[in-house]
Amino acid sequence: MKWFRLLPKGTGITPYIWALLYILPFYFIFQSSSLSRIWIGIVLMIAFVAASQLSQTKNRLLLYVWTFLQIGISAVMTLHYDYVYLAFFIAYFIGNIRMRVHFFVLYAIHLTSVFITINYSFIKQNEVFISQFPFIILCLIGAILLPMNTYSQIKRGELQEKLEYANKRIAELVIQEERQRISRDLHDTLGQKLSLIGLKSDLASRLVLKSPEQAKNEMKDVNLTARTALKEVRQLVSKMRGAKVADEIIHARQMLEAAHIDFQYSGDSKLADTPPFIQHVLSMCVKETVTNIVKHSQATSCDMLIEQTPTDTIIRIRDNGIGIPANIPSGNGLQGMRERLEFVNGSVSIASTQGTIVTIRVPRVNKQKEAGDSI
Known part of the structure; x- marks a missing residue:
């Protein structure tokens, strides 16, 4: 067995202190008057060193056996x-x-043993033992404080490692969530604008012979829409600025009218007491819904209602199109809506009866009002 394996792990002068504590007992052993006591003391020290090494086991029974032997x-x-x-x-x-x-059990047993042996030795009034009184007091204090201090340091280190791991995982999840959010925003933003460009391009191609001037105007709208899409993407990537429901309703009206779908709207679109992040989520959901109406519904009319109850903000969008077949799975757009709304404890429900009704609901929390009520 190598020498350094006999020393507890440490830095600085700590290993030398432990080495001294290993050597020092032999001075007391050789003070014995009989050769048999000397040999017994040497055997005990060898057994103590062996037990201290063997006690570093994961087996609970052996842990107690070797620790009791050391005590x-x-x-x-x-x-x-x-x-x-x-x-x-x-x-x-x-x-x-x-x-x-196991720590507290062995700590209590060891501390009890130290108290009993020290008090018994003082009762015997052994001169050698009494002469060590200041050092014995230090030893007693060490037996009380050292296990607690070492145990707390190890636990603190383990908690620090867990905290670092948790922070690392949180950072990874935040990055992943941000990537998903950006991908959803890009999908919703570009999806609507590209659909509008496609509609206007088709219209312009049909009008190029019948009404060249109107076709020219439609192509101007295509150019304007493309520039708007580029601007929104730049804003999304660089500033990630949240959209507002009122602005999105304006865009929705333009897109629906370009697709020759009548649009009716009622309610307060400003949502003054709604946090910006909730507004952004709602506006993205409105954008995705309108895009789906233009692409798939074959509708001729669409109406939107915004209402705020004491507990919820509700946006209901209805069209008179062909509806959504029950066997059609949800695409990326609908899944993105659900993920966004789940993040803010909201929900979306879709009903296909004489068209499609999309109901978006998020909890309404007016923190300023709540704070005023509590005063």
Whole structure:
């Protein structure tokens, strides 16, 4: 067995202190008058060193066996050789036990053993033992504080590692969520604008022979829409500025009218007491719904209602199109809507009866009002 394996892990002068505590008991052993006591003391120290190494096991039964052996040898060394300082080794070892129950059990047993052996030695009024009184007090304090300090440091280190791992995972999840959010925003923003460009391009191609001037105007709208889409994408990527429901309703009206779908709207679109992030989520959901109406519904009319109850903000969008077949799975757009709304504890429901009705609902929280009511 290599020498450094006998020393507890440490830095600086700590290994030398432990080495001294290993060597010092032999001074007390060789003070014995009989050769048999000397040999017994040497055997006890060898057994103590072996037990200290064997006690570093994950087997609970063996942990108790080897620790009890160390406590017993320490008690014998205190009572018969006036050497109490093996208690430092045991205290340090117990402090490194990570299992909470085993730590407190062994800590209580060791501390009880140290108290009993020290008090018994003082009762015997052994001169050698009494002459060490200041050091024995320090040893007793060490037996009390060292395990607790070592145990708390290890637990603190484990908590720090867990905290670092948790922070790393949170950072990864935030990045992943941000990527998904950006992809949804790009899908919703570009999807609507590209659909509008497609509609106007088709219209312009049909009008190029019949009404060249109107076709020219439609192409101007295509150019304007393309520039608007580019601007929105730049804003989305660089500033990630949240959209507002009122602005999105204007865009929705333009898109529906370009698709020759009548649009009617009622309600307060400003949503003054709604947080910007909620407004952004609602506007993206409105954009996705309108895009789906233009692409798939074959509707001729669409109406939107915004209402605010004491508990919820509700946006209901209805068209008179062909509806959504039950066997058609949800696409990326509808899935993105659900993910956005789930993030703010909202919900979306879709009903296909004489057209399609999309109901978007988010909890309404007016923090300023709540704070005023509580005063």
